[in-house]
Amino acid sequence: MTSWIDAHHHLWDLSAVHYPWLMAKGVTRFFGNPEPIQRNYLFAEFRRDAEARDVAASVHIQVGAEDGLAEAKWVQAVSDAHPDWPMAQVVFCDLTAPDLSARLESFQALPTVRGVRQIVGREPGEDAVTGTNDLLDNPRFVEGLREAGRRGLSFDLQLIPELMGKTAAVLDRAPETKVALCHAGSPHDRSAAGLEDWAEKLRRLSDLPQVTCKLSGLGMFQHDWHLKDFQPIIEVCLDQFGARRCMYGSNFPVDSLYSSYSRLMDAHLAIVPNEMHADVFRTTAAEFYSL
Structure with missing residues (x-):
């Protein structure tokens, strides 16, 4: 049996x-109504779903905790309690913090830590309110990226196509900091013109050799998706x-709002050519996150 890695x-x-x-009440997020996932989502449930599709290792990504x-x-x-399941994690750390070195030191005391995620952009409406893309204008941010790279930490990049050019700069x-582009760069406009624009902007990131792309989160902007989408x-x-x-x-569990784990993974397995399965579903993640 071939075992795969869930990288996000x-x-x-x-x-x-x-x-x-x-846990905010009455708030609809860019990915929809979070009410069905306002409950514990623990390792046992994740493992049951993942093992059913031959996944045997994973990467946990920070998810907006009050205290990273x-x-x-x-x-x-959780990882220590399940030593038979290889798990890496990507943490939240403000790369613009004046005490960044000390913060990263604290995170790196944890053996599962491989990288940092600080969200640059989620969706145009939310970004206008939260101002997350102001990070790109903060000179501390690029220095924080460099510091992470010097320490051997990667950076998980979540943004929207509108910010790709500025982010690439x-x-x-x-250049020494490895970057994982989350959710294929969040192509939120699924019209033909929107996808053409996303693909054109994506080229600015794919041209950077330190950037790797995650095929993830594709249901967040199209909940009633089909394979062709x-x-x-x-x-x-x-x-x-x-x-x-x-x-x-x-x-x-965010994408559980729109489909089962098996349906989602089966869709990706069907689209990715068979000769690419070993890389896309195992080797790339294993090498990137040292699993």
Whole structure:
């Protein structure tokens, strides 16, 4: 049996760590109504779904906890309790913080930590309110990226196509830092013109050799998706990045709002050519996150 790696998922125990965005009442997010996932999503449930599709290792991605270090310590405890399941984690750390070195030191005391995610852009409406893309104008941000790279940490990049050009210019200044592009760059406009524009902007990131692309989160902007909806997105990513720079992630439990784990993974397995499966569903993630 071939075993795969899920390179992008979340877990949460609402009694152990507080997630303000998740527990907000009456708020519809860019990915939809979070009410069905306002409950514990623990390792046992994730593992049951993942093992059914031959997944045997994973990468936990930070998910907006009030205290990023508390979340990271909890994830480390989960990993320690399941030594037969290789798990890496990507944590939240503000790369513009004046005490960045000390913060990263604390995270790197946890053996599962491989990288940092600080969201640059989620969706045009939310970004206008939160101002997350102001990061790109902060000179501390690029220095933080460099510091992460010097420490051997990668950066998980979540943004929208509108920010790709500006972000690529920032990443040009931190070429030694490995970058994982989350959710294929969030192509939120699924019209033919929207996908054409996304693909054109994506080229600015795929031209950077330190950037790897995650085939993940594709249901967030099209909840009633069918195989044909994912196909042009995945094909563009494979064409621009190549299989050795693409990796699969379920984005569970967020994507559980729209489909089962099996249906989601089966769709990706059907679209990615068979000869690319080993790279996209295992090797790229194993090498990128040292699993």
